[in-house]
Amino acid sequence: MSELRQAARIARTSALYEVLQPGRLAGAGAQLALQIFLTWCLWRALYDAVAASSGLDQGQAVSYAVLATLYGRLRGPDRDVAGDTVRQHIWSGSIVYWYLRPITPRRYHWLRAVGDQAYGLAWAAVTYAVCRALGLVGAPASAEAGALFGLTLLLGQIVLYYLLALVDVACFWTLRNFGVLAIVRLASSLFAGAIVPLWFFPGWFQAISSWLPFESSLHVPLSLYVGRIAPADAGRYVLVQAIWIVLLAVALRLAWRRADQQIVVQGG
Amino acid sequence: MGELAIEAVGLRKVFHSTSRRPGFAGALRSLVAPQRVTTVAVDDVSFGVPPGELLALLGPNGAGKSTTIKMLSGVLVPSGGRARVAGHVPHLDRQANARRIGAVFGQRTQLWWDLPALESFAMLRDIFKVDEAAYRRRLDELAGLLELSGFWQQRPRQMSLGQRVRCDLAAALLHDPPIIFLDEPTIGMDAVVKEQVREFIRYQTAERGRTIILTTHDMAEVSRLASRVVLINEGRVVYDGGLAELQKEYGSGWKVRVTFARDAVPSGLPGLVGTVGAEHLFAGTDPVAQRHLLRALLDRDDVEDLQAHGDDLEDIMAAVYRKRAAADR
Numbered sequence: 335m336s337e338l339r340q341a342a343r344i345a346r347t348s349a350l351y352e353v354l355q356p357g358r359l360a361g362a363g364a365q366l367a368l369q370i371f372l373t374w375c376l377w378r379a380l381y382d383a384v385a386a387s388s389g390l391d392q393g394q395a396v397s398y399a400v401l402a403t404l405y406g407r408l409r410g411p412d413r414d415v416a417g418d419t420v421r422q423h424i425w426s427g428s429i430v431y432w433y434l435r436p437i438t439p440r441r442y443h444w445l446r447a448v449g450d451q452a453y454g455l456a457w458a459a460v461t462y463a464v465c466r467a468l469g470l471v472g473a474p475a476s477a478e479a480g481a482l483f484g485l486t487l488l489l490g491q492i493v494l495y496y497l498l499a500l501v502d503v504a505c506f507w508t509l510r511n512f513g514v515l516a517i518v519r520l521a522s523s524l525f526a527g528a529i530v531p532l533w534f535f536p537g538w539f540q541a542i543s544s545w546l547p548f549e550s551s552l553h554v555p556l557s558l559y560v561g562r563i564a565p566a567d568a569g570r571y572v573l574v575q576a577i578w579i580v581l582l583a584v585a586l587r588l589a590w591r592r593a594d595q596q597i598v599v600q601g602g
Numbered sequence: 603m604g605e606l607a608i609e610a611v612g613l614r615k616v617f618h619s620t621s622r623r624p625g626f627a628g629a630l631r632s633l634v635a636p637q638r639v640t641t642v643a644v645d646d647v648s649f650g651v652p653p654g655e656l657l658a659l660l661g662p663n664g665a666g667k668s669t670t671i672k673m674l675s676g677v678l679v680p681s682g683g684r685a686r687v688a689g690h691v692p693h694l695d696r697q698a699n700a701r702r703i704g705a706v707f708g709q710r711t712q713l714w715w716d717l718p719a720l721e722s723f724a725m726l727r728d729i730f731k732v733d734e735a736a737y738r739r740r741l742d743e744l745a746g747l748l749e750l751s752g753f754w755q756q757r758p759r760q761m762s763l764g765q766r767v768r769c770d771l772a773a774a775l776l777h778d779p780p781i782i783f784l785d786e787p788t789i790g791m792d793a794v795v796k797e798q799v800r801e802f803i804r805y806q807t808a809e810r811g812r813t814i815i816l817t818t819h820d821m822a823e824v825s826r827l828a829s830r831v832v833l834i835n836e837g838r839v840v841y842d843g844g845l846a847e848l849q850k851e852y853g854s855g856w857k858v859r860v861t862f863a864r865d866a867v868p869s870g871l872p873g874l875v876g877t878v879g880a881e882h883l884f885a886g887t888d889p890v891a892q893r894h895l896l897r898a899l900l901d902r903d904d905v906e907d908l909q910a911h912g913d914d915l916e917d918i919m920a921a922v923y924r925k926r927a928a929a930d931r
Binding site: 350351596 | 700703709711718
């Protein structure tokens with residue numbers, strides 16, 4: 335029981351940052367609503383002149399784009415504002431306290447990520463329901479497509495967690511991760527199809543992205559949702575996601591082990 | 603002597619880093635062929651602390667005090683030597699070690715910066731799995747000693763330094779650790795809060811029997827709280843012993859400054875070494891002579907002002923470093 339209580343308490347930290355500050359909560363809601371509205375307007379306008387492009391009709395493209403906007407909220411609140419990123423703790427030296435608690439830094443970091451994700455998911459689920467009610471997002475292509483969307487979305491988020499966690503742990507060596515983080519953020523948006531669906535890119539770009547871990551976080555689940563990838567073809571994508579999860583999990587474990595051994599605390 | 607609460611034997615910590623050459627060309631060269639730099643922060647440090655003692659770990663900036671504390675608290679892995687805290691090697695089982703120790707690093711907070719302090723306390727209660735009744739009891743006691751209830755609903759980002767460090771002290775003791783590491787806990791505080799924190803630290807050893815290692819640059823704090831000091835310089839222990847013995851061995855003696863009403867030194871008073879304006883300076887090394895002088899002065903009715911000085915601990919520390927440096931040459 336106390337294990338569960340400990341896990342729940344740690345997991346809800348970032349959510350508390352927003353919930354305890356109504357201004358921040360309202361700002362996040364207003365920002366998301368505006369983003370969705372503008373995205374919806376943009377993609378409807380783009381499809382005014384054509385019925386279909388790159389295998390996506392207007393309904394599919396608009397649903398994809400609006401869901402991609404919701405996806406941005408899935409990762410939970412921005413911890414930078416709260417001074418609670420790994421980079422900030424390492425830079426200020428307060429990372430020292432992560433090693434003075436009866437929980438490993440790796441587990442603490444993981445619980446925080448799970449909590450952020452659950453909070454983000456709650457936001458995304460409520461907003462999805464509103465978007466569905468308003469007709470901004472269509473229904474999944476089929477029940478099977480909906481189920482595979484859920485599965486691949488989950489696996490994709492695990493892939494993304496490992497990637498971002500590796501960037502965090504890299505701070506133990508680099509002290510700052512602005513550059514790496516900027517690259518990962520751009521790559522995870524571009525190669526995941528969050529900016530523009532990957533179907534609109536040339537074949538060589540799609541070929542590269544199909545072997546990178548980013549595609550599995552967004553492009554695959556959304557393409558399944560809108561019916562651009564048939565459920566019968568989903569096996570290959572799930573396999574690629576599983577391989578990335580295993581590789582990144584091993585890499586993260588090794589990185590944490592090295593970090594725990596060679597931690598250096600800044601400023602004496 | 604029974605089992606030590608804290609023991610350092612030949613502790614050593616070496617840091618490796620890369621150094622960048624100056625200028626644009628230097629930066630490019632450093633990218634291709636980085637210069638490796640090795641820094642020995644702590645070198646062969648040994649001492650022990652019995653249960654219930656407060657030990658002051660002193661030294662100039664960069665001497666290795668904080669690095670020593672971080673090795674003893676299990677945060678840093680020693681490059682050599684051995685650390686034992688409550689009979690265990692701290693870095694080998696950090697989780698078990700965390701339950702036995704509390705720590706405050708004065709310039710850094712362990713509170714969640716954007717949550718009210720009470721939320722941070724509740725978080726630590728659950729992380730350390732402290733049962734609710736014990737948590738309530740301890741929080742009440744700590745709130746009373748540190749007067750927390752006036753600001754514990756605030757976020758650390760909104761607190762003054764004194765308020766924040768008092769919350770940090772409470773956070774470090776919520777799980778009732780027998781051993782505490784305090785790294786410059788009163789740095790930057792005003793005199794009133796400093797006094798409150800000192801009294802809190804004194805209470806923790808005297809009444810609660812906790813073992814404490816304290817680093818500080820405040821010599822009044824050392825005189826007030828510690829009976830034993832370890833001086834570190836350039837990563838090495840240069841003195842380990844009682845504060846009184848330190849003063850006796852390295853002190854320069856006593857001084858008494860007197861201003862007489864008629865601006866003349868009465869004859870028969872021992873130890874006069876100089877006069878600056880109306881002020882007369884008496885000095886010596888024999889404490890008995892100082893007592894005789896003070897008694898004689900207090901019996902007189904022409905003394906307008908009298909100031910008696912012992913050794914300033916900062917001067918004594920400087921004397922230790924000088925003598926050790928001379929001995930090493």
